[in-house]
Amino acid sequence: MWKTILRRIxxxxxxxxxxxxxxxxxxxxMPGDPxxxxxxxxxxxxxxxxxxxxxxxxxxxxQQYWNWVVHLFHGNLGNSYQYQEPVTRLIGGRATNxxxxxxxxMILTYALALPMGxxxxxxxxxxxxxxxxxxxxxxxxxxxxxxxxxxxxIFGYVLGWFPTTGSITSGTTGWLRTIGSRFYHILxxxxxxxLFGTVNIVQYLRxxxxxxxxxxxxxxxxxxxxxxxxxxxxxxxxxSLLPIAAFAGYSITGLLNGxxxxxxxxxxPGMGLLFVNSISxxxxxxxxxxxxxxxxxxxxxxxxxxxxLSVVDPRIRIE
Amino acid sequence: MGYFLILGVENENLINYNQSQLIxxxxxxxxxxxxxxxxxxxxxxxxxxxxxxxxATDFLNIKDVSTAFKINGQFYDAISHIDLQVHHDEILAIVxxxxxxxxxxxxxxxxxxxxxxxxxxxxxxxxxxxxxxxxDDEYNQYRGAKIGMIFQDPLSALNPLKRIEDQISEVMDYxxxxxxxxxHDRVLELLDQxxxxxxxxxxxQFPHELSGGMRQRVIIAIAIACKPDLIIADEPTTALDVTxxxxxxxxxxxxxxxxxxxxxxxxxxxxxxxxTADRVAVMxxxxxxxxxxxxxxxxxxxHPYTRSLLRSMPQRDNENDDLYVIQGNVPSLQKMPQTGDRxxxxxxxxxxxxxxxxxxxxxVTPGHLVRCTCYRDFQFPDQPEKGSVTx
Numbered sequence: 250m251w252k253t254i255l256r257r258i259x260x261x262x263x264x265x266x267x268x269x270x271x272x273x274x275x276x277x278x279m280p281g282d283p284x285x286x287x288x289x290x291x292x293x294x295x296x297x298x299x300x301x302x303x304x305x306x307x308x309x310x311x312q313q314y315w316n317w318v319v320h321l322f323h324g325n326l327g328n329s330y331q332y333q334e335p336v337t338r339l340i341g342g343r344a345t346n347x348x349x350x351x352x353x354x355m356i357l358t359y360a361l362a363l364p365m366g367x368x369x370x371x372x373x374x375x376x377x378x379x380x381x382x383x384x385x386x387x388x389x390x391x392x393x394x395x396x397x398x399x400x401x402x403i404f405g406y407v408l409g410w411f412p413t414t415g416s417i418t419s420g421t422t423g424w425l426r427t428i429g430s431r432f433y434h435i436l437x438x439x440x441x442x443x444l445f446g447t448v449n450i451v452q453y454l455r456x457x458x459x460x461x462x463x464x465x466x467x468x469x470x471x472x473x474x475x476x477x478x479x480x481x482x483x484x485x486x487x488x489s490l491l492p493i494a495a496f497a498g499y500s501i502t503g504l505l506n507g508x509x510x511x512x513x514x515x516x517x518p519g520m521g522l523l524f525v526n527s528i529s530x531x532x533x534x535x536x537x538x539x540x541x542x543x544x545x546x547x548x549x550x551x552x553x554x555x556x557x558l559s560v561v562d563p564r565i566r567i568e
Numbered sequence: 569m570g571y572f573l574i575l576g577v578e579n580e581n582l583i584n585y586n587q588s589q590l591i592x593x594x595x596x597x598x599x600x601x602x603x604x605x606x607x608x609x610x611x612x613x614x615x616x617x618x619x620x621x622x623x624a625t626d627f628l629n630i631k632d633v634s635t636a637f638k639i640n641g642q643f644y645d646a647i648s649h650i651d652l653q654v655h656h657d658e659i660l661a662i663v664x665x666x667x668x669x670x671x672x673x674x675x676x677x678x679x680x681x682x683x684x685x686x687x688x689x690x691x692x693x694x695x696x697x698x699x700x701x702x703x704d705d706e707y708n709q710y711r712g713a714k715i716g717m718i719f720q721d722p723l724s725a726l727n728p729l730k731r732i733e734d735q736i737s738e739v740m741d742y743x744x745x746x747x748x749x750x751x752h753d754r755v756l757e758l759l760d761q762x763x764x765x766x767x768x769x770x771x772x773q774f775p776h777e778l779s780g781g782m783r784q785r786v787i788i789a790i791a792i793a794c795k796p797d798l799i800i801a802d803e804p805t806t807a808l809d810v811t812x813x814x815x816x817x818x819x820x821x822x823x824x825x826x827x828x829x830x831x832x833x834x835x836x837x838x839x840x841x842x843x844t845a846d847r848v849a850v851m852x853x854x855x856x857x858x859x860x861x862x863x864x865x866x867x868x869x870x871h872p873y874t875r876s877l878l879r880s881m882p883q884r885d886n887e888n889d890d891l892y893v894i895q896g897n898v899p900s901l902q903k904m905p906q907t908g909d910r911x912x913x914x915x916x917x918x919x920x921x922x923x924x925x926x927x928x929x930x931x932v933t934p935g936h937l938v939r940c941t942c943y944r945d946f947q948f949p950d951q952p953e954k955g956s957v958t959x
Contacts, residue, residue, distance in 0.1 A: 465724035472678055472719070473739045473790065474712035476705065483738075484727055491729070563774045564728060 253559045261548055268544045269321075273314050276537040327534035331527065336538045340520065344542075346416050347519035350435045350442075350511065351504045357443035358500070362450035363493070367486065369451065370458025381455075385448045393445050393507065397514040400441040411437035414516040438511045446503065450493060457489035464488075487561075494561050498554025502547045628654040628677075628798055628830060633690035633700075635669075635676045637901065643687050644901040646672040647854040650690070651929075654798065654830040659821075661833045661845035661862070663877070667898040669854040670834045671720075674800045677832075678717050679707045695797065713743035716791030718801040722783035726775040732759075732786055733771035739793040758789040762819050781812035785819070792823050799823070800832045805840060817844055838881050842866055847935075850874045853898055853910040856929075860936035870932055870943040872918070873911050879948070892948075909940045917949050918942055 301307060305316060320326070326336035369381040388396070405413035412418070412434055421430045461467060462485060470480050505521070512521035520539060527535040559565055630652040636643035647669035654660050662670050675681060677692055679699060692699040699710065711717075719725035726735060736758060737751040746754060752771075759767035762785040775783055784804060791799055801820065805813040817840065824831055835841060841848055842862065849859040850873060858871040869875045879892040896914045899905065905913075909923040927940035 465719065465721060466727040468680055469719060469725045469787075469790070470727070470738070471680055472711055472717040474708040474710070474742050475738065476708055476742075488727065488729055562729065564776050 250559055253565070254556050257552060257555050257559075261552055264548055265545060268548065269318065269541060270314065272537055272541045272544065273317055274310070275540070276533060277310060277313070279533060326538040329527075329532055329535050331530045331532045331535070336534050339535065340523070340538060340542070343519050343523050346517065347505075347508050347512070347521060349431065350439060350517065350519060351501070351508060353432075353435055353439040354442040354446065354504055354507070355500065357439055358446040358450065359497075361443055362447035362454065363490075365447065366451040366454025366493075367458055367489075370455040370462070370489070371481065373455075373459050373462075378455075381451060385451050388445060389448045394510050394514060396445055397438070397441055397511060400437060401514065404437055413437075416518050434517070438515050438517060442504070442507050442511055446500070446507070450496065450500075453496070454489060454493055457492060458485055461485040461489045491558075491562055495554050495558040497557060498550040498552065501550035501553070505543055505546060627656060627695050628652075629691075629693040630673075630677070631691045631693065633673075633676060633688065633692060635672055635681065636687040638685045638687075639902060645854055645904065646901055647676065647851075650856060652849060652856065652859070654832060656797070656828050656830050657824065658846045659824065659831045659833050659844050661835060661841040661848045662851055663836060663838060663841055663848060664851035665836065665877075665898050667900075668851045670836075670851055671802050672854075673851070674717065674802045674832065674834055677798075677800060678711060678715060679704075708742065712739045712796075713794045714796050715798045715800065716794070716796035718784075718787050718791045718799065718804045720803040721807060722780055722787050723775065725787055726783060728775055730774075731771070732773055732775070732778070735775075736771075736786065736790050736793055739790055743794045754793070755789075758793055759786070761792075761823070762786070762789045763815060764789075781808055781816070784808060784812070784816055788816070788819060788823075792827070795827045795829075797827075797829055798832070799829050800834070802834045803836070804833075805835070805837065813840070820844070838877065850877070853904060855910060855939065856937075857911065857939040858937065860933075864933065864936040868932075868936075870936070870938040871911075871940070872915050872942060872946045875946070875948075876915075909942060911940075912942070915942075915946070918946060922946075 305313060308316075324337055326340075328334065329336050329339050332339055365381050369378040372378050401413050404410050416431060416434050417427065418430045418434075421427050466488075467480060467484055470484050475483070508519060509521035509524060511517065512519045513525050516522065520542070523535065524539045526532075527539065630650055633650045634645050634648045636645045650673060652660070652673075662673065664670055676688060677699070679702070681688065688700055690700065694710065694715070697710075699707065702710070726732075733752070733755050736755045737748075740746050740751050740754060744751075755771055756767040759770055764770050764782060764785055770778065770782065770786075775786070778786065784807070788804070791801075799820070804820070805816050808816060820831065820833075821844065823829065833840070833845060845862045847859065847861050848865040849856050850865065850871065851857065852873045858865065858869070858874045865874060866878070869878055873894075876892065876894045880894060882891060894914055895916070899910070899913075904910065908925060909927050912918065912920070912923050922942040922945060924941050929937040929939050930941070931937055
């Protein structure tokens, strides 16, 4: 199993290199340069040319790429034009916010989806299954941001149970209160994200359970005289959770995409909101850094999926 | 010509066993080895005191069993009014084309049908208990313990995520008081018994690491783990090549000898039947159309379906001829005729008056039963003399 994991990690190295080249070239392909407009608009073009030259912007792309990578390894992603602040510091604070939101969303998603999917599959065709299926179809049909807006309207304004913006109430002191306030702020976006995120997992799990129920190995287990509840426990659950476990890593991608919507709608200061703002202000250094981070996180997600799969499924291990 | 086996006339056991047929014509066998094996088996039987068909007690008595499946809200019989007995130390073969209800009969005995989608009537008397009256929990005391089932497809019948050892010892978890060390020993013993060369290694492997023949052996090991009285083997050799087939059949026979089990062998391979079975039941469209001892069925087949099946087998003495093909197909469940002889549409040259309106079983010779009266004058259109067997 360690062999499989090691091999999988080695494959990731060229993936990261290709990703970074793509991100770098995309950034280079964007129109404009870092100096026009950032200093005096009436600046002498010759002066700008000089600045470009001493900053290495006339070097061939591979040399520029190399310099960029070297800076990257020194933790230097450049300065944000909008905030006039190092990109690393800018992202650092928001990444934690996004991390907590994503984590809570993920926990809630699986806590809701696993019981629902298994229950629906087990009682296939009966009333609870129908209710769960209708819920998944309806949720699936509604765009995510509409769900968010409806959620805010009901729970934020009509019922007034949750705050609708920010990550913490200003002026909160004491570590316990701080944690409480943060949790209070991410609860609504996390629940709404989870309600949306469950849909795929529930549907998938439901059909996996139904498939497993009818599989030959379950028939064998019944022919062994294994009671029904043990068949579910030992044969059906584990086998149908397999693709779900594999899906878990990939779902990180979904969470990050979701965070762009959630954070925008809730004005929650995380990476998603920063990303959207940076695009509107053409804050290239921030965009490049975020795209790179999102890309690497996605690669890590797939790595995680493959590792989980190789742990739970003996068939794909390399002996 | 095929080979002949002449079994001693003076042996009383043989007469008991064989009733009227003293000469077995091994017309199905294509090589001498198989004939010899059959001869040895017969001799063994006689020397061991030959438990005969007549004096063995039947411990499984299937009476008037019908199983209907729900299709689009309506129930259709997959098997109807099956009467069948199985004795100890006996291999009963059930033969017939695909879709004749052989596997349905097996899964009905095992109680593996979803009660919401099936309707089962009749009674299955197993050692004095009517299995069909049992609750699911009570049934579990029989499944795996007293009745073992060997499944057809050895890959999909094993859980891909569990080690072989866990899959075999799972039976014992529910039907024995073994400690885990005892279970481990028993698993190795079983794997050895079914002919796996390195039981320790295999026990630790996953199904996908084994070959088809080894998987089938594992399935057999699961079925016999608790020494069941009845073993149902649903096409145990279909997915395997011929050499492995022979080995698997040997394993089954050895186990039977040891446990005195009764075996129901479901197959459509008549060669396997001729080689292993003591009695044969021929099924067509959910009904038993003929049953008798292997000798009766192979020497004097009566029902047109049985004769057609035997005629469509490759035989040694007419290998240049085209094989006989039975016209048409087995009717689907929804199109099953409810009255009359179900096989009639496939022998259209037989006049309707030859069939019974409600075909019943007729005893031709003791123990040899044939459905419908049409067998009496049945002839193949291209072969005027009676019977598929030519001297």
